[in-house]
Amino acid sequence: EAQVTQNPRYLITVTGKKLTVTCSQNMNHEYMSWYRQDPGLGLRQIYYSMNVEVTDKGDVPEGYKVSRKEKRNFPLILESPSPNQTSLYFCASSLGLARSPLHFGNGTRLTVT
Amino acid sequence: AQKVTQAQTEISVVEKEDVTLDCVYETRDTTYYLFWYKQPPSGELVFLIRRNSFDEQNEISGRYSWNFQKSTSSFNFTITASQVVDSAVYFCALSEVKGANNLFFGTGTRLTVIP
Numbered sequence: 001e002a003q004v005t006q007n008p009r010y011l012i013t014v015t016g017k018k019l020t021v022t023c024s025q026n027m028n029h030e031y032m033s034w035y036r037q038d039p040g041l042g043l044r045q046i047y048y049s050m051n052v053e054v055t056d057k058g059d060v061p062e063g064y065k066v067s068r069k070e071k072r073n074f075p076l077i078l079e080s081p082s083p084n085q086t087s088l089y090f091c092a093s094s095l096g097l098a099r100s101p102l103h104f105g106n107g108t109r110l111t112v113t
Numbered sequence: 114a115q116k117v118t119q120a121q122t123e124i125s126v127v128e129k130e131d132v133t134l135d136c137v138y139e140t141r142d143t144t145y146y147l148f149w150y151k152q153p154p155s156g157e158l159v160f161l162i163r164r165n166s167f168d169e170q171n172e173i174s175g176r177y178s179w180n181f182q183k184s185t186s187s188f189n190f191t192i193t194a195s196q197v198v199d200s201a202v203y204f205c206a207l208s209e210v211k212g213a214n215n216l217f218f219g220t221g222t223r224l225t226v227i228p
Contacts, residue, residue, distance in 0.1 A: 031214070040122070042204060042220035058215065090158065098210040099146050099165060104158040 002027045006091050006105035013081055014113055021076045021108050023091030029103070031096035032074040033058070034066065036087040037107075043090065049074055050096060081112045115140045117207050119219035126195050127227050134190040134222045136205030142166075144210040147181065147188040152202040152221070164188060195226045 004025045013019055025032065033048035035058075045058030049068040063085055065077040074093075078085060089108045094100040116139040126132045138147065149161040162172065164181050172179045176193045192199050205219045 033215070035218075040220060042119075043218040045215055045217075048215060088156070092158075096214060098144075098208045098214040099163060100214070101148060101160040101163055102158075102216055103160075107156050107158075 002103070004091055004093050004103050004105040006089075006108050008108060009106065010109050012111045012113065015082055016080050019078050019081060019110075021078075021089060021091075021110070023074045023076065023105060024072050025074075025091075025093040025103070026072065027093060027103065028071065029093035029095055030071075031100070032068065032091065032093045033102070034064070034074070034076050035090045035092065036060065037090065038087050046076070046089075081110075083112050086110060086112050115142075115207050115209055115217050117205050117217055117219035119203075119205055119222050121222045122220070123223045123225070125225045125227060128197060129194050131191060131193050132195055132224065134192075134203050134205075134224065136188045136190065136219060138186050138188065138205070138207045140207060140209055142209040142211050146208045146210075148206040148208070148216065149179065149188075149190050150204045150206065150218075152204065153198075154200065158204070161190075192224075195224075197226050197228050200224060200226045 007022045034046040035043040037043050044060045046064050047066040049055045091105040092102040094102045118137045145166045147164045151159045178191045180189045202221045202223045204221045206216045208216050
């Protein structure tokens with residue numbers, strides 16, 4: 001089954017404790033991206049990757065890191081999480097063309113206390 | 114710069130009523146794509162439809178229809194005879210051909226269908 005898999009689904013952590021949210025896709029997609037969803041703000045892009053070893057900032061990259069060492073994986077790293085990073089996070093992938101719809105993972109709800 | 118506006122934050126309708134969700138966009142590109150996504154209470158994001166900037170034909174899929182009007186930069190979504198299962202947050206999004214092909218989302222409209 002074609003899918004984007006994110007883990008974990010729920011995560012509660014404390015300020016400053018490094019964490020990684022994993023994302024993997026099995027569709028051989030070139031393009032991957034991370035979004036955060038906050039009430040009243042919709043989905044905002046954090047980082048994206050057009051291909052292996054190619055990553056770039058989205059609209060809200062501060063406080064996040066990503067890597068794309070393999071085509072299928074695109075982990076999101078929070079080196080020192082803060083409470084304002086409490087949010088619902090989505091990983092997505094696509095063929096990388098403007099007409100290509102994004103395929104989303106099921107989301108990771110992160111709470112930073 | 115690109116922008117997608119969904120002015121309706123929340124809408125409530127009674128079951129079987131028709132409802133239209135508005136989407137207005139801004140872009141400098143002449144070639145672009147518009148999308149609608151549905152986020153049911155379970156939280157996943159489901160792709161509904163894509164429309165390119167050169168195709169202004171309306172589209173109908175069952176109870177769903179989409180009205181794309183380039184002259185008003187709008188891509189509105191109508192649900193006919195709404196059902197409780199239509200209750201969700203609906204997002205409109207824009208992708209420009211130039212640049213990195215990123216998808217820019219509106220802030221979403223929460224639709225509640227009351228039985």
